[in-house]
Amino acid sequence: MAQQRYEIAKERYAAFGIDTEAAIRKLSEVSISMHCWQGDDVHGFENSGSLTGGIQTTGNYPGVARNPDELLADLDKAFSLIPGKHRVNVHACYGIYENGQSVDRDRIKPEHFRRWVDYAKKRGLGLDFNPTFFSHPLSENGTLTNPNEEIRAFWIRHGIACIRISEYFAEQTGTPCLMNIWIPDGFKDVPADRLGPRERYMDSLDQILGCGYDKTKVLVTLESKVFGIGLESYTAGSGEFALCYAMTRGIVPLMDNGHYHPTEVVSDKIPALLCFAPKIALHVTRGVRWDSDHVVRYDDETQEMMKEIVRCDALDRVILATDYFDASINRIAAWVIGMRSVQKALLNALLLPNKDWKALQDSAQYTELMMRQEEWKTMPLGDVWEEFCRRNEVIASTEWFEEIKKYEKDVLSNRK
Ligand code: RNT
Ligand code: ZN
Numbered sequence: 001m002a003q004q005r006y007e008i009a010k011e012r013y014a015a016f017g018i019d020t021e022a023a024i025r026k027l028s029e030v031s032i033s034m035h036c037w038q039g040d041d042v043h044g045f046e047n048s049g050s051l052t053g054g055i056q057t058t059g060n061y062p063g064v065a066r067n068p069d070e071l072l073a074d075l076d077k078a079f080s081l082i083p084g085k086h087r088v089n090v091h092a093c094y095g096i097y098e099n100g101q102s103v104d105r106d107r108i109k110p111e112h113f114r115r116w117v118d119y120a121k122k123r124g125l126g127l128d129f130n131p132t133f134f135s136h137p138l139s140e141n142g143t144l145t146n147p148n149e150e151i152r153a154f155w156i157r158h159g160i161a162c163i164r165i166s167e168y169f170a171e172q173t174g175t176p177c178l179m180n181i182w183i184p185d186g187f188k189d190v191p192a193d194r195l196g197p198r199e200r201y202m203d204s205l206d207q208i209l210g211c212g213y214d215k216t217k218v219l220v221t222l223e224s225k226v227f228g229i230g231l232e233s234y235t236a237g238s239g240e241f242a243l244c245y246a247m248t249r250g251i252v253p254l255m256d257n258g259h260y261h262p263t264e265v266v267s268d269k270i271p272a273l274l275c276f277a278p279k280i281a282l283h284v285t286r287g288v289r290w291d292s293d294h295v296v297r298y299d300d301e302t303q304e305m306m307k308e309i310v311r312c313d314a315l316d317r318v319i320l321a322t323d324y325f326d327a328s329i330n331r332i333a334a335w336v337i338g339m340r341s342v343q344k345a346l347l348n349a350l351l352l353p354n355k356d357w358k359a360l361q362d363s364a365q366y367t368e369l370m371m372r373q374e375e376w377k378t379m380p381l382g383d384v385w386e387e388f389c390r391r392n393e394v395i396a397s398t399e400w401f402e403e404i405k406k407y408e409k410d411v412l413s414n415r416k
Pocket of ligand 2: 223256283323
């Protein structure tokens, strides 16, 4: 049945000159860096207490992963329901310590992440990394912008320690490791000095990048942000700061689509940046009214972002990662829904008659363009999606949720 539906869909797309086989092939090659932190509400393994840095998880759904064994098992469950081969995005607060005794952030070493490497190697997954500049006693009044030189030096050492771990990830997995820098530094209320923190941030970043590292192994990205909870009036790493820094230092700018004013869209920023940057990176998330980090869905903006990547022929220039955290629903399902939504949006983009539509735009036939864009929405994307899942040996329809229910009953319900 599904097979027949795919054959019919294939013909319908072919009538518009679109090759569904090529789209399926291309999509199979896209790997997305899946964030480990959806599995435990950004808690990590340091027992450091509460989440700070102006980001928040809400909800108390049972079965949260409490230790490395549980988080790795949950990741496996999620990956078994996500088509394709992907990467795992690890935060520095997820070091795995033999005796449960963590070391401070400026002393973390590759050996503390050996289990992540073993995990990834066994499964043929890539690994990415992130320094953790939050949820720490020394992050309360700024990290890389801190006016206290000792504290700032501590965080610079953390950044460099993370570059070493990223190099180790790249060497061990045989694929370059993306290391994303994001700091929460900012102010709740009107600052007296906006320049100073940014100058210190610039200097700190220069010191971290100046440690000497192999640029073919580690791809450093810098993520901007407009505000955080408790940091409403000012963030040092604003859009302009991060973009100018990245472009002048030859690192990669990273856009998180929750990190802009509500009517700004990252889909429009993608082609703007691609005019100048050889590579850009994305954190795909879903902000509802604010940077709320809801689970990614197949919504308009997710579709629009993926359309831009495909239309700009930039699948090899835009590096994709997910970044959201919902503690109010089954966390494994949250991973699966978000990842599959990004993939569905990519497939949709790969199946668009982009050339024809561009010709309509270029010849100012806007009425016909609008008509075609709207009529296109009822094309049988779902039948191609199911075929893509089937070929990747992953359950295509809603039946994957039976696996979640079973795992919840057999595994999650025992975590009390
Ligand atoms: C925060 C940023 C950042 C974090 C992760 C945990 O607003 O989006 O990427 O979500 O580092
Ligand atoms: Zn982010």
